[in-house]
Amino acid sequence: MKNAFCLLFCIVSINIFTAQQTNEKFIIEEQYLKYLPEQYEEDLDKKWPLLIFLHGSGERGTDIEKVKLHGPPMLVEKGKHFPFIIISPQAKIRWDENVLHQIITNFIENNRVDTDRIYLTGLSLGGHGTWNLAQKYPEMFAAIAPICGWGNIEKAWKLRHMPVWCFHGELDTVVPLSASKNMINALRPINPKVKFTVYPEIYHDAWKQAYNNPKLYDWFLKQKKHTHKAIKLPLKTLMQYVGTYDFEMGNFKTKSIVSVEDGKLVIKTGQSTTPLIPSSKDTFFINKNQLIEYKFIKNKKGVVDKILFYYDDIYTMPKSKD
Template sequence: MIKQISLLFLLLICLGSKTVFAQQSHQKLITEMGYLLYLPEGYQQDTLKKFPLVLFLHGSGERGNDLEKVKVNGLPKLVEAGKKFPFILVSPQAEEGWESKDLMRLMRSLQKKYRIDEDRLYLTGLSMGGYGSWDMAIKYPGLFAAVVPVCGGGDPSKVWIMRHTPTWVFHGAKDDVVPLRASQEMVDALRPYNPSVKFTVFPEAGHDSWTDTYNTDSLYTWMLSQKRFKYSKVAVDQGILDNYRGIYVNTKGKDTVVISSGPGVLIATVKNRKIEIQPYDQHQFFVQAAEPLDVVFSGKGKKQQFVVNDEEKKVYKMVKKE
């Protein structure tokens, strides 16, 4: 999975810190190479089947280079106690804090090493790991099929990037370490773009809301039912597509994009290169099915424009009707 890139660059090409690793069996946790790896029952026997994967990020108390610490809370603790899951569980250990670029490096290596269903990658973490979950989901929004941050927080101004990522947030109402508002602000900022975001507050829980969270059986049913988001093309009246034809200029960078139309699609031209953008409704278009970047048209006549939803919202206004 490549990190989101700007529409202009995408059109032109089509359109840190040290991480440690270790291993875990399907019955007990086994230390190897710096992360804990749990393999579900049947993994060794069925050599063709691909399995979902859950990436679990621990809290600040489990930092360091002693993997025994990672077994103290959350999903690794449940595995150590004998609980069985139908997914691969990877629980790395951070020496200091979570770095999304290093976690992404880990994910790439895991995808090469294990039989993983790439449409069913899931991310969860508690406290510091909750913050890490929000950060990684924002930086790599097309990677995970669902995200479950527990008593964490992040940057509300960027959370709209997760508009296509199913998200279930958990927090304790009496948390005096990470205040409830840290999750509430993220949920409030995300909901206008992702109305299905789920938010569970445990009224009597303090900072340890993760015990209740990971003992919630419906969480796993919900999570495993999610698949990585992909756009799906729909048919749009040709007259609507023709109406979008014109020359558009970025309101900040002054990049110019020429929009023309073809049968059932729009064609964006940047510096003499062309790429089809396909509709997933009459006003919204995508470039690649699995890349969470879209182009949304609005307005009429001289006020017509489109917005590229990428790492930021980039506005292109029509300067000439084609």
């Protein structure tokens, strides 16, 4: 399992060997453990699911051996075999979402990864990192499992299509149970694929039970990255969305015109005309692999009066009154 990668920002292999894991390092001084399934070299055409594990605050620093104290890296050290690749980065002080994204992106380019099945999990500080990384790059992951972490409820909408299994100890005094509850409560109204396991009489080490539960890994392997599924809508349904809507993004203001052309809904903003593809009776997308969406909202009278535009933020586009 000797590895030597050469890339624009250069990855250098460090020859520290364990039974099944090697220590990999970026020249930007970010280290990670890598685990490859036993059968990885048997079929050179096969692509494998990838699990990213983010450790807690106690494992920060530059001693990569600390990362093996908990979670999947610990289980690998004890001889457990997994049916997917695992990479376990080490943070010096805190998790940096941009650096993590670079690590994962580079790893994908240099290894046989099934990009429809990339999973993310972490404990405590790593649970926080799991929420944050998934919220910043939701299109990268097929599912996440944050454990006793905390997230940003204002960004919960970015995970509206993400399968989530969250774990927490009921008696946790380091990161209170409410931290996970707040995220789950923000997600449940918009995401039917949310699971929440609370361990009674468990304090901050909920990860012990969570990572020793084989059902977690079975659940991961059943998940695939979200892609929008197109449906057909009758012309009568499409016609109720026709109109002019006010669009504002910062200092930029314009009008967007929604119309039906050749039996399909389109939106025109400036010189750009974009087909809108229905995924439900009131929600439309423009690319099956992007999370950009347009959701038409009706008022109490049952008349469409605005669009919710999901992009880097949620933009409200009220129907023009002039």
